Amino acid sequence: MHPTREQVLAAIADGPVGGPAIASDLDISRAAVWNHVEALREDGFSIESAADGYTLAGIPNYGGPALEYGLDAPFDVEYHEKIASTNERARELAAEGHADTVVVADRQTGGRGRLDREWTSPSGGVWLSVLVRPTIPPAQAPVYTLIAAVATARAVRECGVEATIKWPNDIRVDGEKLAGILTEMEGEADRVSWLVVGIGLNANVDADQLPDDQPATTLRAETGDIDRRTVVQRLLTEFWTLAQSSPETTLDAWRELTDTIGQRVRVDTPTGEIVGEAVDITPPGALVVETDDGTREITAGDCEHLRPA
Numbered sequence: 469m470h471p472t473r474e475q476v477l478a479a480i481a482d483g484p485v486g487g488p489a490i491a492s493d494l495d496i497s498r499a500a501v502w503n504h505v506e507a508l509r510e511d512g513f514s515i516e517s518a519a520d521g522y523t524l525a526g527i528p529n530y531g532g533p534a535l536e537y538g539l540d541a542p543f544d545v546e547y548h549e550k551i552a553s554t555n556e557r558a559r560e561l562a563a564e565g566h567a568d569t570v571v572v573a574d575r576q577t578g579g580r581g582r583l584d585r586e587w588t589s590p591s592g593g594v595w596l597s598v599l600v601r602p603t604i605p606p607a608q609a610p611v612y613t614l615i616a617a618v619a620t621a622r623a624v625r626e627c628g629v630e631a632t633i634k635w636p637n638d639i640r641v642d643g644e645k646l647a648g649i650l651t652e653m654e655g656e657a658d659r660v661s662w663l664v665v666g667i668g669l670n671a672n673v674d675a676d677q678l679p680d681d682q683p684a685t686t687l688r689a690e691t692g693d694i695d696r697r698t699v700v701q702r703l704l705t706e707f708w709t710l711a712q713s714s715p716e717t718t719l720d721a722w723r724e725l726t727d728t729i730g731q732r733v734r735v736d737t738p739t740g741e742i743v744g745e746a747v748d749i750t751p752p753g754a755l756v757v758e759t760d761d762g763t764r765e766i767t768a769g770d771c772e773h774l775r776p777a
């Protein structure tokens with residue numbers, strides 16, 4: 469949001485406050501104040517004007533301005549009612565030089581999972597992509613998938629749903645997939661140029677709108693419709709906080725939320741199948757599996773839980 473508009477919004481949130489007072493506090497004209505108020509109304513903010521000034525009476529439910537308002541992380545939000553893929557859009561923004569931007573959509577027509585799989589994204593879900601430019605080598609990028617998983621699981625748990633993380637990129641409830649993560653990046657040998665972390669969370673969506681090739685669930689099915697603005701703001705705040713802390717902080721949080729550790733697993737990796745007991749995760753996000761032939765550290769793959777080891 470335009471910084472001055474944000475200041476006008478902050479002023480009237482503590483209203484009533486008169487236009488002339490805002491104008492003099494912010495050192496802008498009264499006409500400029502009026503223009504900002506009108507623009508905010510167009511964005512869906514409900515602003516009362518009375519003799520004693522302007523008062524913020526209501527905020528929009530969802531959308532870019534609603535998500536930026538009160539967000540405790542320094543992200544710009546670009547909102548779309550409908551888009552092919554928020555990851556694709558975030559990659560375009562990356563190519564244009566943007567940073568710390570989140571693309572959010574109500575529905576996607578070409579949502580993607582890993583390995584170009586389809587990601588079904590009906591209206592009512594939380595489909596978003598976070599664009600960041602951390603100063604890390606590409607080898608450390610997978611920690612951002614863990615950051616997204618922890619942030620999503622925590623935001624979901626705040627809704628009262630006991631979500632767990634399945635390595636590497638699933639958030640599940642009782643074995644049913646509630647959310648998935650797709651991390652993409654570009655970089656040189658020693659430094660990431662940009663990272664796009666896509667998160668798809670089945671929020672206010674009917675479970676029968678989802679594909680049935682693997683068990684899936686939604687927040688609507690688990691607990692009823694939730695306030696997407698609150699969930700997205702929590703998720704982004706957690707994401708930002710973890711991104712500023714050490715990778716160990718993220719790994720510790722991840723270990724507390726996962727149900728993969730301690731399971732007998734089968735992991736389909738680019739170089740073949742590995743079966744054994746998942747015993748830990750190591751930086752930046754490799755799964756440690758004890759197999760009959762010794763310990764393996766797996767950096768990528770599709771993981772299936774067989775049973776508790």
Ligand code: BT5
Nearest residue numbers: 553555579580581582585587588596648649666667668684
């Ligand atoms: C993922 O892939 O889980 C990553 C999903 C990332 C989606 C987000 S939405 C915002 C951003 N923009 C994008 O275009 N993508 C990201 P993977 O582990 O490969 O799982 C894909 C598989 O999950 C599919 O083959 C289906 O079996 C299943 N699936 C598809 N849509 C689903 C849904 N909405 N809920 C649960 N499972 C789904």
